[in-house]
Amino acid sequence: MIIADRKPLEEIQEMVKSCGKILLVGCKGCVTVCNVGGLKEVQVLASILRIARKKEGRPLEVEEKVLERQCDPEYVEQLRDTYDQYDAVLSMACGxxxxxxxxxxxxxxxxxxxxxxxxxxxxxxxxxxxxxAGCGTCIIHFYDGMCPIARCSKSLLHGPCGGSADGKCEVSSDIECIWDKIVRKKMEQDRLEDLRVLRAAKDWRTARDGGPRRSIREELVK
Amino acid sequence: MHLKNRLDVGEFAVLVEMEPPKGIDISSMVFVAEKLRSKVAAVVVPDMTAAVMRMSPLGAAMILQSKGLETVMQVCCRDRNRLALQGDLLSAYAGGISNIMIVDGQDLAFGDHHQAKAVDDIDGEQLARAIKGLCQGRDMAGTELLGAPAFFFGAEFNPGLEGDELEQELERLDRYKDAGAGFFITTPVFDPAVLENLADRLDVRQLNLIPTVMMLKSVGMARYIQRNMPHFHLSDQLIRRLQKASDKTREAVQIAREALAVLREAGFKGAMLAPMGWERKLPEVLV
Known part of the structure; x- marks a missing residue:
């Protein structure tokens, strides 16, 4: 799923500082599961914004709503009758x-x-x-189910860099070196030879480098 | 005389664009460059035009500088992050290259390495500010440099746009000017009236606006441009002239020569010749 963090309160307050009435709209999709933009978080943020503005002596009216999904026009349509009753709409869904x-x-x-x-x-x-990392060409089967594109800081495809130490990445000791894990698993399963295969330079066109992407399922397109 | 001084005193500056080789054989580039040495103010060295891999402009420009030619090194943000861009700029200045032209660079899809990953860490306007910062002795992280460059830098400008697109282009030009850009080289101009139409918006003669004269190598090329690049304003009349010519190569050279003369006569500070692979014809245009 898509993981998000709530923006700092000051940044959100700055966005709506000129507003007197806003709609705060959450999403029941990924952001509900990662506890950042579901019903509970909408209620909490709405309360914080109201209280903060009340303290300033400029009350902010915040209405709350949570859509099934904000990435689906069918549910987005549910705001049709009310969206223009606010100075702005604050979304707690992903981008x-x-x-x-x-x-x-x-x-x-x-x-x-x-x-x-x-x-x-x-x-x-x-x-x-x-x-x-959504690169569009999955290669995790070469690495025993672990993705070096997303999980190695340098997206290395042929083994760890010199900065790997004690299973940790040189970028931070909070980051595990995925190559340490890949190599260990290959050793345990006696398939270390797999890592001798030279991978061709990756085709990044399926990632963002081919421009903004689109997925079409012909059988679903009317 | 340095390009900046030449523009400052109003001496018509003829620039020519020369693509670095795709390989290490620099003999052709150097051969042409040496013939042009006394005829051009500077050679503009592109940064992998159309995303086709070739010798980097840093290397090619340093070679040309070593042969006694002044260069304008193009820099685009497609292939390098802010560390590499700044590092190459410092190398360039230390190697005698003081003129920089910021270009957007075409998408990798246009080039010959379609599978590559674009960098685009910063954009051209941010690069302009970074160059200004380097000239003030600081890198983008704010760290003091051991000796600061004194770049004369510029950017692209497309005068052939219309309506909202032109407004946006003019705003972009203003932002570049604010960031310290000292000259603007245009996209190819086939109709000088396009520049005159901007006269109420821009002081095209005081701005160090350098129109590009693109060599028309064939009728097919001219037709393609007319069909696909309307902002170049290539007229039917020009295509007919090329069609009627018995020696089309000679006519193309003559058209470029006349275009340069028109721009010089019209009081522009300079012009850039884009030979489009006809580098060896440049000495004939600049007779």
Whole structure:
């Protein structure tokens, strides 16, 4: 899923400083699962914004709503009757949400309340880690299910760099060296020879380097 | 006389664009350059035009400088991050290259290494500010340099746009000027009226605006440009002239020569000749 963090409160307050009434809209998709933009987080942020502005003597009216998904026009459509009743709309979805909203309602202003970070999953309660860089050509089967593009700081494809020490990355001791894990697993399974294969320079066209991407399923296109 | 001084005193500056070789054989580039030495103010060295891999402009420009030619080194942000860009700029200055032209660079999809990953760490306008910073003795991280360069730098300008696109281009030009850009080399201009039409928006003669004269190597090329690049404003009349000519090569040389004369006569500070692979014809144009 897509992992996001809420933006610093000061940044959000700056975005809506000229507003008197806003809609704060969450999403029941990824950001609900990673506890950043679901119903609970919408309620908390709305309260914080109201209290902060009340203290300033300039009350802010914040209405709350949570859409099933903000990345789907069908659900975005649910704001049709009300979107223009606000000075601005603050979205707690990933970066896709406010863009779909502003495409559907071009005469309204939409602000992102979260920073979208990566595709990954929860490794323990409250901790999420990156697993996929969305390069468009999956190669994890060469590396026993571990992606060096997303999980090696240098995206190395032929083994660890000289900065790997004690299973940690040179960038930070909080980052595991994925190559340490790949090599260990290959050794355990007696398949270290796999790593002798020279991989061709990667074709980055399927990543962002071919320009903004699009996925078409002919059987679904009417 | 350095390019900046030449522009300052108003002496018409003829620039020529010379692509570095795709390989290490520099003999052709040097042969042409030596013939042009007394005829041009500077040689503009592109940074992998159309995303086709070739010798980097840093190497090629240093070779040309060593042969006694002044150069304008193009820099685009597609292939290098801010460390590499700044490092190459310092190398360039230490190697005698003091003129820089910032270009956007075409997407990798246009070139010959389609699978490559673009860098685009910073954009051209941020690079302009970085160059200004280097000249003030600081890198982009704010660290003091051991000796600061004194670059004369410029950027591209497309005078052939219209409507909102032209407004955006003019705003971009202003931002570059604010960042310290000292000259602007245009996209190819086939109709000088396009420049005159800008007269109420820009002081095209005081701005160090250097129009580009592109050599028309064939009728096919001219037609292609007319069809696909409307902002170059290539007229039917020009295509007909090339069509009618019995010696099309000679006519193309003559057209370029006349275009240079028109720009000189019209009071522009200079012009850049883009030979489009006809580098060996340049001495004939500049007779």
């Amino acid at each position: 896709v949400g406010p863009q779909f909203l502003s495409e559907a309602y071009p005469d309204q202003r939409f602000f992102p309340a979260v920073n979208t970070k990566f595709m990954g999953g929860a490794v323990q309660h409250g901790i999420w880690e990156e697993r996929c």
